[in-house]
Structures are given as C-alpha cells and as structure tokens.
Amino acid sequence: MFVEKKGGKQKMIDKGTLLQQITVEAAPASHPLGNTAPCIFFPEGEQEIVEILKYARQNRMRLIPMGGGTKRGFGGVEEMADAILSLSRCSGIIEHSPGDMIVTVRPGTTVQELQNCLAEYGQMLPLDPAWPAYATVGGIVAAGDSGPKRLRYGSARDHVIAMRVVYPDGTIIRTGAKVVKNVAGYDMNKLFIGSMGTLGIISELSFKLRPLPKAERLLLLSFSEGEMDAIRGFIRSLQDSRLEPVSLELISPTLAGRLGEKPEYMLAIAFEDVESAVRYQEAWVRSCAPEASLGRTLIGREAQMWWDAFACIPPYGLEENGVETRIAMKIGSKNTDVPDIIAVCHHLGQDRGVTVEAHGGAGHGISYIFFTGGTEEELASCADATRRLAQDRGGYAIVRHAPLSLRRRIGAWGEVPAHFPLLEGIKHTIDPDRILNPGRFIGGI
Structure with missing residues (x-):
C-alpha cells in the first residue's frame, strides 16, 4: 500500500480492497495535548472502518479513534500513534x-x-x-x-x-x-x-x-462566602420535597462571575415539564429559599442560552498552540460532599494564585474543577491536592483535560482500581495486539 497525493489531499491506494476509496490527510507534526499521529484516516462508512482495522492489525499500526477532537487532552501519555481514525465523516x-x-x-x-x-x-x-x-x-x-x-x-x-x-x-x-x-x-x-x-x-x-419539555425555567440563587450552611440546608430541604429539578448545580464564585452573574456561590436550579408543574416548583423555591439569595429567573429561550454558555466553559481538545494552560478534573463523590468540595477547591485557587472555576451536582455528586494560569508546578500541585481531597471523602478524581507534559506528571486516572485485572483481561481478549488507543484508559490499557 502507498499514499498518492491528489488535490492537496491523499488517497490510500491498495488494489483490490476498499482502502483505495478512503481519504487520508496529513496531521500536524505535534500537538501540546499529545494523542496525535502523522496521518488521519477518514472512513465514510462501516465497511471502510473494517478495512482500516484489518490493515492496522496486519501491520501492527496503533490507531487513535477520534470524533470531533474535543477530548484529545483526556487520557494517554504517548505523544504519537501511527494514525488517527477520524469518524467525523461517518455522520448523519x-x-x-x-x-x-x-x-x-x-x-x-x-x-x-x-x-x-x-x-x-x-x-x-x-x-x-x-x-x-x-x-x-x-x-x-x-x-x-x-x-x-x-x-x-x-x-x-x-x-x-x-x-x-x-x-x-x-x-x-x-x-x-x-x-x-x-x-x-x-x-x-x-x-x-x-x-x-x-x-x-x-x-x-x-x-x-x-x-421536548413544554416549559423550562432556570432559577439562579446567590449566596455569600459565609453562607455555606444555608446552601446545605436549602439543598436538603429541596431534596426532601416532591420537586424534580433537572439540575441542582452549585457554582463557585469565580465561575459565576465568568457567566455574568454575581461572583458568589450560586445554585442553578432548572425545571423542565409542563407549564403548571414548572410554575408550581418555581413557587416552592421562591417561598422556601432564603429571600436574600433569590436572583434571576430565566424562562424558555433565555434559559437555553444560559446553558449554551455554560457548555462552553470547559477546555477542549481543539484549542491551538499558545492557549493558556488549563487542567480540567472530574470528581465523583457523595452528593452531600459537593458543597465542601466546591468551597475547598475555590479556596485552593486563592491560596496558590491559580484561577479555579468549579461546579458540582448537589444531586448526583459529579463535580468539575478547572485550573487556569500558574506554572506547571503550581497546576500539578493543585491537581494532586484535588485528588487527595476526593480520596479523603471516599471518592475519585480523574484528569479530563491537560497538556501531555502534565498528564505524564500527574496521571489521568489516579490509582489502579482493585478490579483492574478484569479490565486488563477484557482488553487482552478483544485487542491482544493493542492497536486501539493504547495507554489511553485506566492503568495504561
């Protein structure tokens, strides 16, 4: 097989197989997030994926599957594989x-x-x-x-x-x-x-x-630095009620400010249902929340636009060189620990001179922490402290995004779990030649 350039692109040529139909393009020589390769395959259907995988296995090529590329900074400590298998054209x-x-x-x-x-x-x-x-x-x-x-x-x-x-x-x-x-x-x-x-x-x-819900409302409640007990009390009251929020997200002061709200701790409580149910739940919040905390209520399209902005907060793998270094971490914990985790991480940034933006689900226990600025040493120190914080509470912390140099230093997944031999056995059975995303998952799988 060889590669033929044509019109700025390249085609894989291998007579008698579907490989001759698959577009191949050169990739950048390097990327600060790693997880790159010299070339990118662009299959447009399932059978082309089959042909690429067969060829890769026969030639012991290591492949990195990729969709939109937003998770390039998640997992893995190797800079280069042999090729990227892009699924961006397998769409619809x-x-x-x-x-x-x-x-x-x-x-x-x-x-x-x-x-x-x-x-x-x-x-x-x-x-x-x-x-x-x-x-x-x-x-x-x-x-x-x-x-x-x-x-x-x-x-x-x-x-x-x-x-x-x-x-x-x-x-x-x-x-x-x-x-x-x-x-x-x-x-x-x-x-x-x-x-x-x-x-x-x-x-x-x-x-x-x-x-699609018939009605949607988003209530934003703000609390000052010293009102963490009030936050916990209100969250408990809401969870003990008959309300069914679609989100109960606690947001750190720094992140609240970035979203255009008051730079205080903020609860984002969303309801999606028929109009009467949404109005009833909104009225409950207004009657039971501390009066001083009540902020804006966003309805319908306004609420959707707020969530659209919220979805663009995390760093992502399409960032170019020169972008300020950022780390994103995901913490899993008991939902009752979320207020403490968000508060401790906020103070961690203040103590170490690093910008920390954080939010966590007070109902489901998943929190996300974003560190920006500072040296690699300072960022690594913050990541280590965050991981210890989660482990001390019986939870876990993984790195969802970081430059390759930092992932090599702090690791993406933390300690290898007790059930790792089971995961390793499954990988060996399905992919004994380790051609798919080698080293990208827990324990270097």
Missing part, C-alpha cells in the same frame, strides 16, 4: 422512529446536529455534554460524558439501547436492540460506554429519546 441519522421515540445515528454526528433534527419532531436526546457543536455522539458515549442535567435524565448509559461495534480484527458485533424494553441477556452496551475507544470502534448507535 440512519433511522428515526418518532412514534417509538428511538433514533439510530452514525458516530460522527455532532450532538447539536442531532438535537436540531430531533427538535423538528418535538423530541430530544436528553444528554447535555460540553461543546455540543463539536462533540460527537460516538465521542461522548466512548468517554462516558454527561452534564448537569444528568440529575433528572441520567447519562449515556441510560439512553443507549443498541450499538454496532467493529472489533480490532474487523469483526462487526451488535449489542442491545432497537426497542426501549430489552431485558434479555447481558447489557453489552455498557462494556463500551466509557471505554475510551480501547475495545472497538462504534459504527452505529441507537438512543431512546424524550419529548
């Missing part, structure tokens, strides 16, 4: 059944593109990852991504009902079924969700959908 809706509320899509479809199409039918995919205009459905499933609204709607694990996956040897498997209720056998979908593309290439996904 394959099948949509509005009556059954099921959609089947190709992995390179962006979240925003899918949501726009579904909105025409009054439906939505209830996932709210960061950077939806660039993040692809295959990428968010492979990375196990989610957002603040997982409190009500759950994560990708709750909405993927079927997949087609291409194994490293080119074998195509199907998992799940295109029905909402499917209880037969093991749920193989969950094997691939969050596996970082280390077990196979997702070539097709089926999701169960939800109707």
Whole structure:
C-alpha cells in the first residue's frame, strides 16, 4: 500500500480492497495535548472502518479513534500513534422512529446536529455534554460524558439501547436492540460506554429519546462566602420535597462571575415539564429559599442560552498552540460532599494564585474543577491536592483535560482500581495486539 497525493489531499491506494476509496490527510507534526499521529484516516462508512482495522492489525499500526477532537487532552501519555481514525465523516441519522421515540445515528454526528433534527419532531436526546457543536455522539458515549442535567435524565448509559461495534480484527458485533424494553441477556452496551475507544470502534448507535419539555425555567440563587450552611440546608430541604429539578448545580464564585452573574456561590436550579408543574416548583423555591439569595429567573429561550454558555466553559481538545494552560478534573463523590468540595477547591485557587472555576451536582455528586494560569508546578500541585481531597471523602478524581507534559506528571486516572485485572483481561481478549488507543484508559490499557 502507498499514499498518492491528489488535490492537496491523499488517497490510500491498495488494489483490490476498499482502502483505495478512503481519504487520508496529513496531521500536524505535534500537538501540546499529545494523542496525535502523522496521518488521519477518514472512513465514510462501516465497511471502510473494517478495512482500516484489518490493515492496522496486519501491520501492527496503533490507531487513535477520534470524533470531533474535543477530548484529545483526556487520557494517554504517548505523544504519537501511527494514525488517527477520524469518524467525523461517518455522520448523519440512519433511522428515526418518532412514534417509538428511538433514533439510530452514525458516530460522527455532532450532538447539536442531532438535537436540531430531533427538535423538528418535538423530541430530544436528553444528554447535555460540553461543546455540543463539536462533540460527537460516538465521542461522548466512548468517554462516558454527561452534564448537569444528568440529575433528572441520567447519562449515556441510560439512553443507549443498541450499538454496532467493529472489533480490532474487523469483526462487526451488535449489542442491545432497537426497542426501549430489552431485558434479555447481558447489557453489552455498557462494556463500551466509557471505554475510551480501547475495545472497538462504534459504527452505529441507537438512543431512546424524550419529548421536548413544554416549559423550562432556570432559577439562579446567590449566596455569600459565609453562607455555606444555608446552601446545605436549602439543598436538603429541596431534596426532601416532591420537586424534580433537572439540575441542582452549585457554582463557585469565580465561575459565576465568568457567566455574568454575581461572583458568589450560586445554585442553578432548572425545571423542565409542563407549564403548571414548572410554575408550581418555581413557587416552592421562591417561598422556601432564603429571600436574600433569590436572583434571576430565566424562562424558555433565555434559559437555553444560559446553558449554551455554560457548555462552553470547559477546555477542549481543539484549542491551538499558545492557549493558556488549563487542567480540567472530574470528581465523583457523595452528593452531600459537593458543597465542601466546591468551597475547598475555590479556596485552593486563592491560596496558590491559580484561577479555579468549579461546579458540582448537589444531586448526583459529579463535580468539575478547572485550573487556569500558574506554572506547571503550581497546576500539578493543585491537581494532586484535588485528588487527595476526593480520596479523603471516599471518592475519585480523574484528569479530563491537560497538556501531555502534565498528564505524564500527574496521571489521568489516579490509582489502579482493585478490579483492574478484569479490565486488563477484557482488553487482552478483544485487542491482544493493542492497536486501539493504547495507554489511553485506566492503568495504561
């Protein structure tokens, strides 16, 4: 096989196979986030993915699967692989059944593109990852991504009902079924969700959908530095009530200021339902929240625009050279620990002269911490302190985004879990030659 340049692009030429139809382009020589390669394959369908994987296995090529590229800084300590397998051209809706509320899509479809199409039918995919205009459905499933609204709607694990996956040897498997209720056998979908593309290439996904809410309101409550007890008390009262918020997100003062609000601790409480239910829940918050904390209420499109801005807060893998160094960390903890975690991280930034923006779900226990500025030494110190903070509370902390040099220093995943031999055994069984995303997952899998 060889590469022929034509019109600024390149074509893989290998007589007698589909490889001659696959576009190949040169990639930048290096990237500060690593996870790059000399060339990028652009398959446009499942059979082309099969041919690339077969060729890679025969020639012991290491491949990095990639969708929109927003998670380039997540995991891995190697700068270069042999090639990137881009799924950005494997996009579009394959099948949509509005009556059954099921959609089947190709992995390179962006979240925003899918949501726009579904909105025409009054439906939505209830996932709210960061950077939806660039993040692809295959990428968010492979990375196990989610957002603040997982409190009500759950994560990708709750909405993927079927997949087609291409194994490293080119074998195509199907998992799940295109029905909402499917209880037969093991749920193989969950094997691939969050596996970082280390077990196979997702070539097709089926999701169960939800109707678009008839009404939407977002209430923003602000609390001063010394009112952490009031925050905890109000959160407990709300959770003990019959209210069903889609988000109950606690936001640090620095991040609140960046979002154009008062630079104080802020609770973002969202309700999505029929108009009467939303109004009832809003009235409850207004009657039970400390009066001084009540801030803006955003309705409908205003609320959606606020969440759009919120989704663009995290760093992402499409940033170019010269952008200020940032680290993003994800903490999993008991939901009751979230106020303390957000407060401690905020003070950590003040003490060490590093900008810290943080938010956490007081209902689901997932927090995100973003460190900006400072030297690599200072950023690494903040990341280590954050990891200890989570572990001291029985939780975990992983690095969701960092330059390659920092990932090598602090590690993305933390300590190897007790069940690591099981993960390693699965990887060895499915990908014994380690051609897919080597070193990208827990323990260097």
